Amino acid sequence: VTISDGSSRVTAVLPTGESVEILLFGATVLSWKDASGDEKLWLSEGAKLDGTKAVRGGIPLVFPVFGTAPDHEATSKLPQHGFARNSRWEFLGKSETSSNSVKLDFGLSSENLDDAARQLWPYKFGLLYSVTLAPESLSTALVVTNEGDVPFECQTLLHTYFKIKDIASVQVTGLEDSPFHDKVDGVKDKTQSSDPITFSGETDRVYTPVKGPGHPVIITDGGVEKFRVVRDNLDDVVVWNPWVDKAAGMGDFQPKDGWKNMVCVEAGAVSSWQKLEKGDAFEGAQTIYLH
Template sequence: MPIQINEEKVSLTHSSGSSVEVYFFGATITSWKCGGKERLFLSKDSKLDELDGTKEIHGGIPLIFPQFAKASEPSAETANLPQHGTARYSTWKWLGVDVDNDEELTAKFGLTDAQVPENLHKEWPKKFELIFIVTLTADTLKNTLEVRNKGTEPFGFNALFHTYYSVPDISKVSIKGLNDITYSDKVKNFARFKDVKDSITIDQETDRIYENVPRDEFLIDLGQPGGVDNFTLKKLNLKDTVVWNPWIKARSISDFGDEEYKNMVCVEPGTVTEYIKLEADKTWKGGQILKVQL
């Protein structure tokens, strides 16, 4: 069966054998299998059987909206929201699936302000509708987020795809396509630097926001012979890119294995250094396309 649905999640299986799993909580993608391998990292300590709205899922592809981090200005409209906003803590609706000649499977999920937990809705009572579209092929996974302003006044928001890649050995990973881009280093109190190296490698805690990235495509090189299992990432209408690995700080995260930082890296396209302004009754779209070298 190409689609399976239960109370918690939707699973799509392509004719090639690739598959994707999406939880209604947060519309979080928790699994993407391609070429017989799991391609996304999900902590073994993630409590998927305890999704009560108070704890996010660590791993997969969580959706970040309407803010990426705690607002720096107390006057900001999102100032009272938790880090990563509300979409990650809300239960989405299933909107159906499309099959395109067995080449593509597309699932859709929806969220309105009325579905946001009451304690969060009161802190950002904007009228909105989100549509999350997940498209699966033999070797790609495409995610698209549509944001519609259903109110009578403009509002501002951040959007980001918090993608956790599964890697066999973080010491061999390099990320290419972010050279000569200014970034804010959250580990160093948001000091600003320019990365001039041809590729990024990770050997310590890393939490960087690369700003206004002009390139749309990046390579996540796993260091395997012949480039097998490398990822390409294409961002769609998104300005920034976040690179994150908690390193030994993972030991202080309750639902994250102490040594799991060695087998993951987050490369997250989004628009987070400024708010996207959306006029009343207008729609914004952004997304990402992930591809595996088989």
Template sequence: MARKGMMIPGQTKNVELCKGINGLDKVILREGRGCSAEVYLYGGQVTSWKNALGEELLFLSSKATFKPPMAIRGGIPLCFPQFRNHGSLEQHGFARNRFWVIDDDPPPFPSNSVSKAYVDLILKNSEGDGKIWPHRYEFRLRITLGPGGDLMLTSRIRNTNTDGKPFTFTFAFHNYFYVTDISEVRVEGLETLDYLDNLKNKERFTEQGDAITFEAEVDQVYLKTPTKIAILDHERKRTFELRKDGLPDAGVWNPWDKKAKMIPDLGDDEYKHMLCVQASCVENPITLKPGEEWRGRQEISAIPSSYCSGQLDPKKVLLRE
């Protein structure tokens, strides 16, 4: 196991491998302006993303358990090979419950970032996986903290079956955004789209509002979504911008008060400070033949906004290049 403060071979001073909660290995990414991100090898999961002011941008439950095999509540869990209960496996699949390793020799990742703050992780099938999902695979993940503080995650999943069989999966980056007050948050970019309502047995509806706002439990998967989605936190005067590629769908979830009380690793009132917007591929599952690879990518940024004073048109955020 890694010693505290040990540098990752082949990386730079921007990347540090150390011990986290309950002695679990984690990687800290740092950029010169003071931005940072933390990634646990358990789950390959980002658990913290801070801006240059040291403000936390991701929600992490105060009751999150860092005790395998329990999943970590918050940050950015990886849902593979199944998102939610869209299949026969356990909720959200098993990638978030596995120990990943640092990939010392990753293949080239296409990127226009000049950042030195990144880490490559890899997850391969184990004997235990074969009992519930009998396939061989390689799941490579690159997590990058950009020079401006943007957080980028790129997934590459390859079918390495030797029996000639294809496999099919669904996927999501299960982003937990930290918000000041969920009742003062709106999501732009999903209006007029069809969605599956998980609170109504996945029945299909069409979004009628000009934005998504929150006053009760929401658990929906929007279909054929644009590549950019904006989450506006009026209280904090902050806008999260989510850009994605290869992930046509977007889940939106907040448990609200009654459901929050039923979730053991979530504080009763913490639903007020979280919003999940998940870059996902759900409606049309991905099928890979042996040797084929799928890629999915997301980039999230947090920008100051004055929308609540009428000075920012949220539509312009979605058009920003």
């Protein structure tokens, strides 16, 4: 396993050719390629990678709030999706989980935050984020620890932008019959039919799948199974595509018709709050399998 650890990015390449690249800003996974060099994640050509803005694409990490939560006092002042995706993380090192897989660890704690972020959310916490690359899969796992004396509540989400050929022929299965909050029209108590999800307009939904985290959510592209997402301790799945108008409104979304080539299927704990007492830890993870 080859690792290169630059000042702003860490990349790992397996002997069989698969690779992953992580930007220390946000611990954002920017790229995941299979052995043939085929990219699996969508990254906007207009994404800012210099730390001036959260990355548009890859796998941004949402913590400690999903979206904004004006009614949740402790997080109400934070920017959309929190500060983890806007903070510079530390690379803690790698461990080889076998001769052909690698785990890269990243850390962020209250001490690493800039003063502005620390004032907006004054809790003592530690985050450990592990990215594991294996020939047919990528896992991302987050452990949140309360390192202070005061309890806090948090949400987290692995905001994966999957690269796909054509959104019009994408289907997402595994969320059938599940309740969801439709963020497009604001209706909170809808239920998915027993059909797969298809896309024909702006889509922004928070599902709590009835089948539980271990049951895969599958992304099919033109009739071919592309990705299988298995969750661990993350009860919710957000499905998002901005479509024409929302994409047009995002300055860092390029090319403008790039929404045709991406779909976000995001594993998280966002429909409620995880309460961590002093010393408590919460762990949540996803594994994405190819095919």
